[in-house]
Amino acid sequence: MxxxxxxxxxxxxxxxxxxxxxxxxxxxxxxxxxxxxxxxxxxxxxxxxxxxxxxxxxxxxxxxxxxxxxxxxxxxxxxxxxxxxxxxxxxxxxxxxxxxxxxLLISTPTTDTAISLTNDARTRIEVLESKLNVLRTSTQVLSPEEKRKVSELHSKLLSEYRKRKRICSDMIETMMEGYPKSKKTFLEELCVETDDMVGFKLMT
CATH class of the missing domain: 1.10.10.10 (Winged helix-like DNA-binding domain superfamily/Winged helix DNA-binding domain)
Structure with a gap:
């Protein structure tokens, strides 16, 4: 017993x-x-x-x-x-x-995944900026339906941008816990540029 x-x-x-x-x-x-x-x-x-x-x-x-x-x-x-x-x-x-x-580590993407996501985002940003420049210089008037689609796409991409930026920030903060130097040095060693460093301003 x-x-x-x-x-x-x-x-x-x-x-x-x-x-x-x-x-x-x-x-x-x-x-x-x-x-x-x-x-x-x-x-x-x-x-x-x-x-x-x-x-x-x-x-x-x-x-x-x-x-x-x-x-x-x-x-x-x-x-x-x-x-x-x-x-x-x-x-x-x-x-x-x-x-x-x-x-936190399980919910955070790997370095390779984060780099891939970042590159994909940059490519899409370039394409969208190109389209945006065309629209800015165009005199063609958009229909209400086209405006709605553009607005919905903009909201979707804006949400995705903020989500990925948050994931990237969380990942960096996690790695910084065991890093002996400053955050600026850490970013420089990884060749990571923040919005502020490149003068990027989000159009909301």
Whole structure:
């Protein structure tokens, strides 16, 4: 049974552990739910100690009085509980930080993809600017339907431009986290030019 295995493990090791630690150390012999139920039952029957630190519970066996105690080597469970609880808290925070960075990296396009998207955008911008110059110098009057189509296309391209610019900015900020120099130096090394650097002004 899980209760017997958990109690024997705590008595043999004579150290405090959390439910997750015990589940792992028993090498998957029981599920975490089964281990937790066993710990609750053993704690209620006063066969083990349970200490609560914040949201984390830590358990330790109550050793029989017949076991000889070496006062010089007797463990300070209170101190151990605090150390374990602090370690678990730090690891939980580190895990949350790593998960956040992982989500950002997964949602960010690769460098090759970003370069390809940027080149495609520049090509389309050149084509559209060429068409825009023709329209500016043309005396031909557009029909309402043509104006509507032009307006819809402009709105679509404007939205796409802002979206890709945001993706590019997020990607740069992510890479800057481990970069020791300034952002200006970083952009120069990658041969990246911002709107401000080339004097580009968006027509909205």
């Amino acid at each position: 899980a209760s017997d295995a958990v109690l024997k493990y705590l008595v043999d090791t004579n150290r405090p552990y959390s439910c997750a630690d015990i589940t792992v150390n028993l090498r998957g012999a029981f599920t975490k739910t089964a281990v937790q139920k066993a710990l609750d039952a053993l704690s209620e029957s006063a066969k083990i100690k349970c200490k609560l630190y914040g949201k984390q519970k830590v358990y330790a066996a109550i050793q029989p009085e017949t076991v000889p105690v070496d006062n010089d080597k007797e463990e300070d469970y209170e101190t151990q509980f605090k150390v374990v609880a602090k370690s678990l808290e730090e690891q939980s925070e580190a895990l949350k930080t790593s998960e956040s960075k992982l989500k």
